[in-house]
Amino acid sequence: MDERxxxxxxxxxxxxxREIVVPGPGQESVWDYPRPPRLEASRRRVRVELxxxxxxxxxxxLRVCETASPPAxxxxxxxxxxxxxxxxxxHSDCEWKGAARYWNVRLGARIVSNVAWxxxxxxxxxxxxxxxxxxxPGRVDGCFLDGVRVTPQAGEFYGGWITAEIVxxxxxxxxxxxx
Numbered sequence: 001m002d003e004r005x006x007x008x009x010x011x012x013x014x015x016x017x018r019e020i021v022v023p024g025p026g027q028e029s030v031w032d033y034p035r036p037p038r039l040e041a042s043r044r045r046v047r048v049e050l051x052x053x054x055x056x057x058x059x060x061x062l063r064v065c066e067t068a069s070p071p072a073x074x075x076x077x078x079x080x081x082x083x084x085x086x087x088x089x090x091h092s093d094c095e096w097k098g099a100a101r102y103w104n105v106r107l108g109a110r111i112v113s114n115v116a117w118x119x120x121x122x123x124x125x126x127x128x129x130x131x132x133x134x135x136x137p138g139r140v141d142g143c144f145l146d147g148v149r150v151t152p153q154a155g156e157f158y159g160g161w162i163t164a165e166i167v168x169x170x171x172x173x174x175x176x177x178x179x
Contacts, residue, residue, distance in 0.1 A: 021167035029167050030068050036096040037066035039126055046073050047144040048135045050115065051107040055140065056080045062132055064097075068171040068179040070153050070160030073145075074118075074132035085133070090114050098123040103133065115139045117159070137161055 023029045042063040048056040058079035063071045088102035090113075103116040116133045119126065136159035137143035138152035145163055153160035155172030162170065171179040 020169065023167050027165045027167050030065075030070060030170060031168075033065040033067050033069070033071075035067040036125075037064050039064055039128060042073060044073075044145045045147065046075055047142075047147075048075070048140055049142045049144075050105055050112065050140040052141075053084075054081065055084050055105065055115075056133065056135060062128060064129075064134075068168070068176070069158055070162045070166050070168070070170055072134045072159050073143075073161055074129055074134045077118075077131050077133065080133055085116060086111075088114055092117070094119075096123060097126045097129060112139060134159055 020031050021029065023032075040063050042061045043059070044061070046056065046058045046061040047054060056075045056079055058075045060076050060079060062074040064074065065071050084105055085103040086106055088104045090102040092100045092102075094100060097119050098121060100117045100119055102114045103118065105112045105115045114136065116135045118131055118133045119129045120131060122129045135143055136152070137150050138156075138159075143150045143152075143161055145161065148163065151162040153162060153170055153172045155176075158172040160170065160172070162168075169176070171177075
């Protein structure tokens with residue numbers, strides 16, 4: 001690590017309430033992700049499971065990387081199990097991506113609420129997200145990248161996917177509201 005990188009990490013540590021983890025080889029820090037977020041194609045195999053079935057499986061997902069948050073993965077609608085999602089009443093707004101709509105899943109008589117969200121009319125710069133679906137890993141039985149189960153980001157609002165190669169700390173837990 002050169003002196004410029006060391007200074008970068010020192011300045012981040014001074015400006016945040018918790019220790020920022022310095023990434024090791026093959027890792028990336030959520031504190032190096034930009035704000036506004038970056039949208040990029042992912043080559044990883046994405047799989048989402050709920051109720052003993054695969055809701056989504058794709059190798060064409062898009063990844064959104066935003067400061068302090070683990071990436072969220074957006075699956076093309078063609079790679080989501082047909083008929084598995086029902087529109088939810090919940091909506092939210094992202095200052096960069098636009099208005100999000102949410103999706104429920106019916107499992108027999110049971111409804112699992114707000115399992116996924118999408119942007120039907122994303123803002124400029126995020127047009128590629130149109131109708132792709134992001135699944136909240138804390139609301140399904142499992143989300144997987146290349147066959148490895150991800151850890152859900154803390155909190156009810158965020159839907160980031162935590163893997164061994166992503167280091168934080170991550171916003172979403174108690175005390176991180178201002179990050």
